[in-house]
Amino acid sequence: MHGSEPTPKAWGRDEVRRAVLRAARSGFAAKGTSVTIREIACAAGVNLGLVHKHLGNKEDILRAVLERDTEISTRTIETGASVPDAVRRLFDIGLADPEYVRISAWLLLEGRTDLLLGNQAEGMNAVRGVDPDSRKADVRLMTVLAAISGWSLFSEGILAFADADADAASRGRVEAQMSELLAAIVELPGFAPESSPGPRGS
Structure with a gap:
């Protein structure tokens, strides 16, 4: 034929x-x-x-994937009006497309942090760029980024463990509340002093 x-x-x-x-x-x-x-x-x-x-080669392809993801995330963050707004946008990116977080998790498990550091620094700098004073909130930003990454990886298990309703509407309400909570965290006073503390025990 x-x-x-x-x-x-x-x-x-x-x-x-x-x-x-x-x-x-x-x-x-x-x-x-x-x-x-x-x-x-x-x-x-x-x-x-x-x-x-x-x-x-494969590493070239992986670097291209990471760079493309960083560019998209950075553009999304930079259109935010404030750091809390940038956090909401980051959370939405993680919800809509968790593959970047999964790739990052694999690279961390495989000890290839060298491939991640530049991309993650660009993301942090993009959030800081929304507000020149946001560097004072680095501890809060790191907490928020950890929460976003964790949710992207473990949301199904967390919802099951918490005995939360599995339907889409209930999940959407939970995630909307989480987004607002994470946005509020970066504005909490007193968690990140302007000067970094010295080594432990000093």
Whole structure:
């Protein structure tokens, strides 16, 4: 049945990059760095040779995924009117798309913090950039970021443990309350002095 054979796609550089980065993001979120380039190419529907040609090796692909996520998050944060608003936006990003947090968790477990530090610093600086005085609230910001990451990873288990209603409306109400609580945390006084404390015991 000659006529039923699929017509090969004409892949351009930009099409290859988009398809591969989408597939790679899902693959890294699911399997960490154990995902292979062959698996990524197969999921993207792209010839393996084109992946190497347009994106390089697996680490190059992972860096490109992280950089793209950071750019999107930074743009979202920078449009916020205040630090609490930036926190709400970050929480919404985590709810809508937890794959970045999962990739970060894999890299931490695999000891590849070198791949994360620059991206996470950019995110923190984007929040600080909304308000020049926000550096005073770094402890609060770190607490909020930890809560957002934890919720992205463990929300299903937390809801079950808390015996919360599993329907979408109930979950939406809980998450709306959490968003407001996290936004309020960054405005609490007295948790982060302007000068950092010295080493413990000093």
